[in-house]
Amino acid sequence: MSDQSSFELHSSHEKPKNFSPKKKPTPSSIRVFFFTSSKFLTILLFQILILHFIFRSPTKSVPLQETILPKTPPFQSLESKKCEHGTLYVYDLPPMFNKDILNNCRDLDPWHSRCNALSNFGLGPKATGPIAVPENLSPSWYWTDMFAGEVIYHARMLKHECRTKEPESATAVYIPFYAGLAVAKYLFTNYTAKERDWHSVKLLKWVHDQPPWKxxxxxxxxxxxxxxxWDFRRTRDExxxxxxxxxxxxxxILRLGVERDxxxxxxxxxxxxxxxHPKxxxxxxxxxxxVHGQNRTSLFTFVxxxxxxxxxxRTILQNHCYNESDACRLVxxxxxxxYDGTSEILEAFLASDFCMQPRGDAYTRRSTFDCMLAGSxxxxxxxxxxFHQYEWFLGDEPExxxxxIDRKEVRNGTSIRKVLEGYSKEDVRKMxxxxxxxxxxxVYGLMDSDEMGSNKDxxxxxxxxxxxxxxxxxxGKDT
Structure with a gap:
């Protein structure tokens, strides 16, 4: 009960100063007086409590987290500290655009099942057998597929600390569509353009009808x-x-990809x-x-x-490595x-100062990152x-x-070995x-690990x- 209501209850029982009864009150009149007064006080107290509730209570429902932890700052306060650039909303897509694709992993490749490669939230199976890493780090090594990024990003996005379930307040909206996995099944066999585009057309139609898109x-x-x-840039049906x-x-739509135009x-x-995937x-x-302490016995390597x-x-590079076998290590x-990973690749990179990286199916290769992971x-x-690739991660000065080394010069007889021997030990050390x-x-850390601290992968x-x-x-406006 408030101080105000206590005061009013007390004052209603005081006798007015100029009260002068003309006759002595009877017991029945006293009972009537007290009954009337009590009824009046009850009504008055009820009105006071209603006013107290109106002015002291929230005008809308209180989130569950605030009723359990009233001292926890509101979400916006947490956002300003942890999510300085805003929040993320993740579409809950129909299963046909991600979950069903994973469930049909045996059919994603015309030659073999992709189920093993896409297991463990995209990390793949744990590396087994002898591997050239410190024993206590071997649990953090997986045979991760180079095209599993869509699954890895989706799994991590669902756990992101800045994820919100309120799309109207989100800074960014993520579309967890496995476009690369969906189209891969149609790339190497005789499918029509319509079949290759089927998932993409359906996805964009669904997204177009959502409130965040509008x-x-x-x-x-x-x-x-x-x-x-280049796998998503067909301009002609054929x-x-x-x-x-x-x-x-x-x-x-902004696009993250393992290679950009x-x-x-x-x-x-x-x-x-x-x-x-360190934890x-x-x-x-x-x-x-x-990696820093490796004894590198080869000048360069080719995998x-x-x-x-x-x-x-690639044939030119392989032949060059054969011809310079005392300086080049070949896998x-x-x-x-x-395909599924081999410790021989890692061993070759760990033992070499340089690693040759020709273009792959496109201009970039997964091997570039395997090479650098080993300090080569x-x-x-x-x-x-x-150049103009991976600038957020590697900077904008590849040199x-x-x-x-221009490939045209190599084709014309330039010795890769001589070019690399031209770098001093100090140059090599700095690089x-x-x-x-x-x-x-x-690198992509292990999902669900809270031991990385403030380090960002x-x-x-x-x-x-x-x-x-x-x-x-x-x-720069906040949502």
Whole structure:
């Protein structure tokens, strides 16, 4: 009861100063007086309590977290400290766009099942057998598939500390569509353009009907594409891939991908997943120290396989490595020998100062990150393999951590060995230090680990960059 109501209750029983009864009250009149007074007081107290409730209680329902933890700051206060660039909303897509694709993992590749490769939230199976890493770090190594990024990003997004369930307040809206996995099944066999585009057309139709899309026309939406950009840029029905990126509704959507088109401002390249997924800052530091202390007995190495095409550049590199066998270490990946991962690849990179990185199916390769993870310095032959790629993670000065030799010069007889021997020990040391210092920025840590502290891995850097970009796009205004 409030102080005010106590005071009124007390004063109602006082006798007025000028009260002078003309006759002595009877017992029945006294009872009537007290009954009337009590009834009046009851009504008065009830009115006071109603007014107290109106002015002291919230005008709308209180979130459950506030009723349980009243001292916890409101969500907006937490957002300003932890989520300085804003919050994320994740679409709950119909299963056909992600869950069903995973459930049908046996049919995603015309030659073999993808179920093993996509297990463990995209990390793949744990690495088994002898592997050239410190014993206590072996549990953090997986045979991670180079095209599993869509699954990895989706799993991490669902756990992101800045995820909100209120799309109207979100800075960015994530579309967890497994576009790369969906189209892969149709890339290598005789499917029609309509079949290759089927999932993408259905997805964009669904997204177009959602309230967040209607609010922004997709300008605050983003997606992660687990395959190279060229797999989604078909311009004619008879050409390779899907036409996903060229579809009209994609014109405002930001795209993260393992390789970007350097002239497309809506694309941001993110690192290919490697096999190392540390669960703590301590594991990361231990790996970096391990890499730093390696005795590198080879000047350079090549991991790859020849291709049966005229003028194949990989064949030139492989032959060069054979001819310089006292300085070059070769891992021949003919057939499917390197498909599921092999410790021989890691051992070769750990033992070499430099690693040759020709273009792969596109201009970039997963091997670039495997090489750098081992502290080896990448050697590129196409500028588009590294220039204007991965700038959020590796910076915009590739010459500080890599070597470029024009492929045309190699074809004309330039010795790769002589070029690399031209770098001094100090030059090599500086480049290696730069490579090793970049490792935490391009690996994907173990999901659900809370031991990384404030260290940000490749996923964190990518999502922070998306939020920052969208916030700047709106003029820095908070939602």
């Amino acid at each position: 609010r922004s026309n997709g300008s605050d939406h983003f997606i992660m594409l687990g395959r190279m950009t 050409d390779w891939g899907s036409s996903f990126i060229h579809m009209p509704l994609m014109k405002n 350097p002239w497309d401002k809506l694309e941001i390249s993110v690192p290919y997943p490697t096999g190392f 703590s800052k301590s594991e990361m530091n231990q790996w970096m120290n391990f 790859g396989a020849k291709r049966e095409v005229k003028g194949d550049f 021949d990946c003919s057939g499917t020998r390197c 310095i990448p050697v590129f032959f196409w500028k588009r393999s590294i 500080k951590f890599s070597v470029f 290696r230090e730069k490579v090793i210092s970049s490792i935490p920025k391009f 490749a996923f964190d850097i990518a999502i922070d960059g998306v939020l920052r970009r969208f916030k700047e796009q709106r003029g």
